[in-house]
Amino acid sequence: MFGISPLGWIHTIGSLPAIPVALYMLGRHGRIVPRSPLGAVYFISMLVGAATVFLVAHQSVSYGIGAVTILLLLAGYGIERILGSVRVARYIETICLSLSAFLLMLPTVTEILRRVPDGHPLVTDLKSPLLLGAQAGLLAFLVVGLTAQIVYLARQGKAAAN
Template sequence: MFGISPLGWLHTLGSLPAIPLMFYMFARYGRIEPRSLAGVAYFFFMAVGGGTVFLVAHAPVSYGIGGATLVLLIAGFGVGFLPLGRLGRYAETIFLSLTAFLLMLPTVTEILRRVPDGHPFVTDLHSPLLLGAQGSLLVLLILGLSTQLFVLARQGKRAIR
C-alpha cells in the first residue's frame, strides 16, 4: 500500500506520533517543551524517525534532512543542561522549532506524492502544489519562530521587573 516497504512503515509509524505531540506542545506551551512528558515522547519518536530515515531514504536530500533533524534534536534537548540562562531557552526554541519544520517538510511532501494511492496529487517534485505547500511550511516556520522569540523576550522583560 502506497508503495511503502515494511521498513518504510517502521519509519513512518515510528515518527508519526511526533506530529500530534508537536501540535499539542505548540498549543499548550507555545513551543516544544523538552522538560514535559510530551517533550520526552517527542524526542523518542523524532529520534526513531530521524534514525530510520537512513535505512529507507532514496534521495540524498533525505539523508541531509535526517542528519540535520538528529543534530538539532540533540542540541535542542541538550542545551537545557548548559548554564546559558535565557540564551539557552532561545537556542532550545530555535533548535526544536526547526525539528518540527524538518518533520513536516518530508511529511507533507510524501503525503502529496503518495495519496491517493495509485493517483497521487503530485507526481513531479517541481509541481506548483508541492512547492506551494513547502513554501507555506517555510512561512509558518518564520512566523511561528518570530512569535516564539517575541514571547520569550517579553517573558524575560517581565522577569527582570
C-alpha cells in the same frame, strides 16, 4: 499500500506521534517543551524517524535532513545541560526544536502529496506548483512561528526581570 516497504512503515509509524505532540505543545505552550512527558515522546519519536530515514531514503537530501534533525534534537534537548538555565539556552532550545518540527513536516507533506490517493497521487513531479506551494506555506509558518516564539520569550524575560 502507498508503495511503502515494511521498514518504511516502521519509519512512518515511529515518527508519526511527533506530529500531534509537537502541534499540541506549540498550541498549548507556544514551543516544544523538552522536559515534559510529551517532550520525551517527541524526542523518541523524532529520533526513530530521523534515524530510520537512513535505512529507507532514496534521495541524498533525505540523509541531510535526517542528520540535521538529529543534531537539532541533540542541541535542543542538551543545551540547558551545557549552558545551564540561562535565557540564551531557552532561545536556542526553542529555535532548534522548532526547526526539528519543520524538518519533520517538510518530508511528511511531500510524501503525503506524492503518495495519496494510492495509485493516483496529487503530485507526481517535485516541481509541482501544489508541492512547492505547500512547502512554501510550511516555510512561512516556520518564519512566523519562530518570530512569535522569540518575541514571546523576550517578553517573558522582561516580565521576569521586572
